[in-house]
Amino acid sequence: MRRLAWVTDPHLDHADAAALDRFRDELDAASADGLVVTGDIAESMHLLRSLDWLREAHSGPFWFCLGNHDFYYDGVEPVRRSVEKWAVDNAAWYLTGGGPQQLTEQIGLVGHDGWADGRTPCYERSLVFMHDTRLIADLAGLDKRARWDVMMRLADESADRIEQVLTAAFERWSSVIVATHVPPFREACWYDGRISDDHWAPHFTNVALGERLLELMQSHPSHQAVVLCGHTHGSGSFRPLANLAVETGAAEYGRPSVTRVIDLEEPLF
Numbered sequence: 001m002r003r004l005a006w007v008t009d010p011h012l013d014h015a016d017a018a019a020l021d022r023f024r025d026e027l028d029a030a031s032a033d034g035l036v037v038t039g040d041i042a043e044s045m046h047l048l049r050s051l052d053w054l055r056e057a058h059s060g061p062f063w064f065c066l067g068n069h070d071f072y073y074d075g076v077e078p079v080r081r082s083v084e085k086w087a088v089d090n091a092a093w094y095l096t097g098g099g100p101q102q103l104t105e106q107i108g109l110v111g112h113d114g115w116a117d118g119r120t121p122c123y124e125r126s127l128v129f130m131h132d133t134r135l136i137a138d139l140a141g142l143d144k145r146a147r148w149d150v151m152m153r154l155a156d157e158s159a160d161r162i163e164q165v166l167t168a169a170f171e172r173w174s175s176v177i178v179a180t181h182v183p184p185f186r187e188a189c190w191y192d193g194r195i196s197d198d199h200w201a202p203h204f205t206n207v208a209l210g211e212r213l214l215e216l217m218q219s220h221p222s223h224q225a226v227v228l229c230g231h232t233h234g235s236g237s238f239r240p241l242a243n244l245a246v247e248t249g250a251a252e253y254g255r256p257s258v259t260r261v262i263d264l265e266e267p268l269f
Helices: 018-031 044-057 076-089 144-170 206-220
Strands: 003-007 034-037 062-065 107-112 174-179 224-229 236-241 245-247 260-263
Touching: 003 018, 018 044, 018 062, 034 107, 034 174, 034 224, 044 062, 044 076, 062 107, 062 174, 107 144, 144 174, 206 224, 206 236, 206 245
Parallel strands: 003 034, 034 062, 107 174, 174 224, 224 245
Antiparallel strands: 003 260, 236 245
16 A cells, blocks of 8 residues: 545535535545545434445545544444444444554554543633533533543543554554544644644543553654544644654535545655
8 A cells, every 4th residue: 555545524414515526536636545534524323324425435445433523413332333333344444443454564553533531721621612512422411520521531441442552553563653533632732723722622632642642652762653633623733752743634614625645655754
């Protein structure tokens, strides 16, 4: 494999027929061997249909994880079970439930949905009310402290899982791409060219994952990892370590697009 197309936050259920046609043309023009999507594909009632659309638009290897919008109007585990089955039936890979994937002889791929965990700077002081709190069954009807507990549990789960699969990947490849939805560092939470403020950052950062990545990369200085994420709809880069980079992809409702085409024969960073 040489070329990997990365797409984040396409929100296909917000796109009209013309926008979908433009997106399909972009995918065709990318001439990518593989496709990775880092979440917010569509709300749950449209999710499988949107995955069908992506599978038809790209016939090659297809990897994906989910974002918060993908769970709207349902719960985390029911949606994950449905997409796991869809992936098996459609020769795709849902990264959250799978192991490391080979892209080239030198580069692997791992991933997980991830979750914002409210740990930076303080969820309890945030004045932002995300739609997640009423549209995702795991959070709906809970008070603020109880919602925060769920968010931290989901984020910790993602950190544990990525540590496990990334450690395994480093036994096979010197470089690994980590696909996830929520940025693992506040410095990667971009919107309109700025880092998220104290009210938005708790909802845009997976601190648990960031801490785990720092520990893991510091203990593997001869390896490198690039995190591909979205969620904030803003574009930016952050490099917390010499061997760790984070790329946050931009997005716009109603205008799905290819975030970036990665040449796997070139250095990742």
